[in-house]
Amino acid sequence: MLRINLLPWREQQRLAALRRFQLMLIGSVVLALCVVLLMDQLARQRAQHQAAANLGRQAAIAGLNRQLEQLDVIQQALDAARAQTASLDALFADRGLLTALFSDLERALPEGVQVVELKVEGERLHLVGLAASSAVIAQLMRDLGRSGILLDLELRRIKSLPAGEEFLLLARMSDSWS
Numbered sequence: 344m345l346r347i348n349l350l351p352w353r354e355q356q357r358l359a360a361l362r363r364f365q366l367m368l369i370g371s372v373v374l375a376l377c378v379v380l381l382m383d384q385l386a387r388q389r390a391q392h393q394a395a396a397n398l399g400r401q402a403a404i405a406g407l408n409r410q411l412e413q414l415d416v417i418q419q420a421l422d423a424a425r426a427q428t429a430s431l432d433a434l435f436a437d438r439g440l441l442t443a444l445f446s447d448l449e450r451a452l453p454e455g456v457q458v459v460e461l462k463v464e465g466e467r468l469h470l471v472g473l474a475a476s477s478a479v480i481a482q483l484m485r486d487l488g489r490s491g492i493l494l495d496l497e498l499r500r501i502k503s504l505p506a507g508e509e510f511l512l513l514a515r516m517s518d519s520w521s
Contacts, residue, residue, distance in 0.1 A: 440516070444468070444492055451486035455479045459509075463516070468493060470512040477501065480510050492517050 441463075452458070455475030462469040474480045480498065487493050493514040500511040 440492070444516075447487070447490035447492055451483060451490060453479055453482045453486070455507075456483055457507075466516045468514045468516055470514070471509070472512070473504070473507045473509055475507050477508055480508060480512075484512065487512075487514065 444463075448458070448461075456479055457473045458470065459473060460469070460471040474483070480501065484496050484498065488496055494517055495515040497513045498510060499513050500509075502509040
């Protein structure tokens, strides 16, 4: 039998396999490096897109904040206008009351009574005046008591002066008028 030495062939096969393995290893490393670089590039692009989107959102938020400031100014102006309207409505409502009050006061004032001061504070009426005598003051109180506007008449003070009797008369105004 013939003996063939297969050692050189096996050695060549082993070296070829080792070269294939080295090439596959180098190829895998290069491929992995390419994948890592590609993933890094994609992550950087995504970060840039996110930063651009954030800038756009911040610009939109700034625009909305400006609109909110404008709305606040408009709301303040609206509140001021409503307050003015409410005060005007109150003045118009009081105008009828004051007209009726002056009308009743004119009818109730007897001869010899002079009104020095007339003050309305909420529901209370303060009337300071001069009268010729206490009887004239009593007549004034009776006449004002008959009016539908003034209630709970109270003579707070009478003071004798050379010009006559000075008096302070307090009254509560009717709820239907306040």
